[in-house]
Amino acid sequence: MEVYRIEDLSFSFPGQQKKALSQIDLTVSSGEFITIIGKSGCGKSTLLKQLKPILAPHGVSSGTIHYKEAPLSEIDHRTQASEIGFVLQNPDNGIVTDKVWHELAFGLESLGLDGQTIRLRVAEMASFFGIQTWFHKPVSELSGGQKQLLNLASVMAMHPSLLILDEPTSQLDPIAAMEFLETVSKINRELGVTVIMTEHRLEEVLPLTDRLIVLDDGCLIADDAPRNVGKKLHAMGHPMYLSMPAPMQIYTAIETETMMHTPLPLTVKEGRQWLQGKFRYSAETSGLHDQKDGPAVKLQQPVAAEFKDVWFKYEKNGPDIIKDLSFKVQKGQFYCLVGGNGTGKSTALSLLSGIVRPYRGKVLLEGKQPASMKVRDLFHNFLGVLPQNPQSLFVKKTVELDLYEMLSDSEETMEQKKVRMDAVSAFAELEPLLSMHPYDLSGGEQQRAALAKVLLLEPTILILDEPTKGLDSFFKEKLGLFLKKLNAEGVTIIMVSHDIEFCAKYGEECSMFFDGGIVSTNTATAFFAGNNFYTTSANRMARHLWRDAVTVESVIERCQTSL
Amino acid sequence: MRRNAFTTFHPIVNFVYFTFVLVFSMAFMHPLFQAISLAGAIGYSILLNGRKAVKFNLLYMLPLLLVMAAFNPIFNHAGVTILFYLPNGNPFTRESILYGIAAACMYVTVIVWFSCFNKVITSDKLMYLFGKIMPAISLILAMTLRFVPRYRHQLSVISQAQRSIGRDLSQGNLIERARNGLRILSILTTWAMENAIETADSMKARGYGLPKRTSFSIYRFERRDQLTLSIMIGLVAIVLTGAALEENTIRYFPSVVMKEYSLFSFVVYGAYFIFCTLPVMFQIVEEVKWKYIVSKI
Known part of the structure; x- marks a missing residue:
């Protein structure tokens, strides 16, 4: 049965010539799992919101959308609310009330159900989603993953036949994201609910997807099973192809001739099987020579940041958050701290920027303790911190004013300021965005604007906390290149x-x-080659052949030389 | 919070109980009634708060009681039994001493009952009770309780981010600090408004604004709530009958007059005693039962 039939849908925001969506034709059948991908700002969210008119933004639209044979515009608010479930991107914004149980009941209260029915549905949903253990908790005590599950559960309590999700995992850590996607898949499989979602984590979501839709600049450019879409994007040479799962990218780079006729591998498992078949005889027994290049590459460099046997806890009788932490970051290094949630990574950053002090041991930035330094000395021309949420830096109406604001207390002349401003906005590629409100930028653009603000203080050590959170692969790559460029200019990055x-x-x-x-x-390279599970998917796919092939590029290179 | 039998009752039962016990404590100045109510209140507050309640009662309530009792006869000179004359020539009467004690006792009793009220009627229960009367207000309360911790968290996030560019409340001279503080507030406001739009979307998406909204609660009115409520109403009826027959009244001025004791007055005293010590009794009964069950295993 058709759930949606979209014909020739175009949409443009008020006062804008450019169409946010143009001539979309799409049908959605009941029970399908559809994933929509595309660069940030390609119109994914706009399309999703068109599917639930109460959320649709103002603007000029043409074309028709039919929902279960009737024009969507004729569907009343009540039907929309109960049948079309919508989960937003930011878990915090979706939650309205203060208690978990109340949030679960919120939609049902709106529908005017009686107490007994609500009690039953809430109980059902809490059991289905495993919420019983935190059913009575206040929302503020939940983790991000739990909050998003709660959003999903409170929508599901209304028994929708269709679930629309707008980048639901972008604010979650990988483990919580995986768990969330599994739950969505379970809803689709076991309850038969149609799912339409946009998502950046293709590695995880593609194996669950029935149909993959690619949007580019408001146009629908591909609509097929994920493997076929992969072929299509590859044939088009489309940049979105770079966000496809690593096994697929490696496969198409090697099997250039036969790829059009064979199914592309989607998962690490499939990729591994293919590699095993192909390189059975040519595989070198590696994994030995990667031990030799230890961390002792740049030892001659002076130390930029150092932790010496640092211990830290937040409360006197609380648990130790940091235990005997010692490490050194050399000048000009690009240093990454990876690890799961709640292991103390962010606390280590707080120690580094002097927000908190260790109760034992020392934190040193170029030999000085950040917690006892004067703020002016610490944050001017020395330490730069890019916060996880770039919105917490913006103050002014436009990006340009915001950047000037950073220079407001310096004694430079207007011309000098202008020169620096131009330099930094050129560096962060902000020129076309200077007149916009910071909140109107996309996630990646906000990140760059925030980075530009921090760079105006000319830091020599830059600290970043989860800078890729919520970014799509395109913006990630851009950010990566910026950081590399900064690093090449001598900035130490942690x-x-x-x-x-x-x-x-x-x-x-x-x-x-x-x-x-x-x-x-x-x-x-050696770090990820040494890990068995905590490593990239390209490495997990190829590590039985080439242990130190960590990135997609290096696996492709190894494949080519071994052929 | 310690587990307490009375708190597990339906909010309406809790609320009705506290309403009557507070009204009675304020209305009845009869010394026996006051003693009963004070004992009930103190007993329950200790059960609820343990050592903290003992400290509170001894450290604040007892001195308050003594001071209030002492102050009344100094300023109040009504009454026929004159004990002596104050240096300024005003009489110091027995009635005013007694009245002082009674008034102080009433005051303290009400405060202690309120401290119990605060523990038992949590924000959840209060919201439910409000919701019964005005559903819209109850939702606003729930949303406020959601937003307050959220804003507080965001404020610390912003303040930390601002600190890392040298613009925190703790940095610079007084004027700079004030400016930084305002800047942080302005960022918070912008952020709050931006995000409120999405929250509004989430509400609309889940049908907020449809007519005939209901208000759900996790509280269920069980049989034991019914039973307890009827017992309470029975006791209240007896006490009120007593009040109508002036069993509970006392006259302090010009001379102390109470009604003579009769069989019925003991019935009223008994009913009031049971009523005031209900929460304590529930607790004791539950604990005895529990011990019994455990001992059987």
């Missing part, structure tokens, strides 16, 4: 991240954080 792929690609030295300390440190 980054905390969950994003293994990003660290493997751009990081120089990586450390694994666990239980308040560092478990292992090595150069990026």
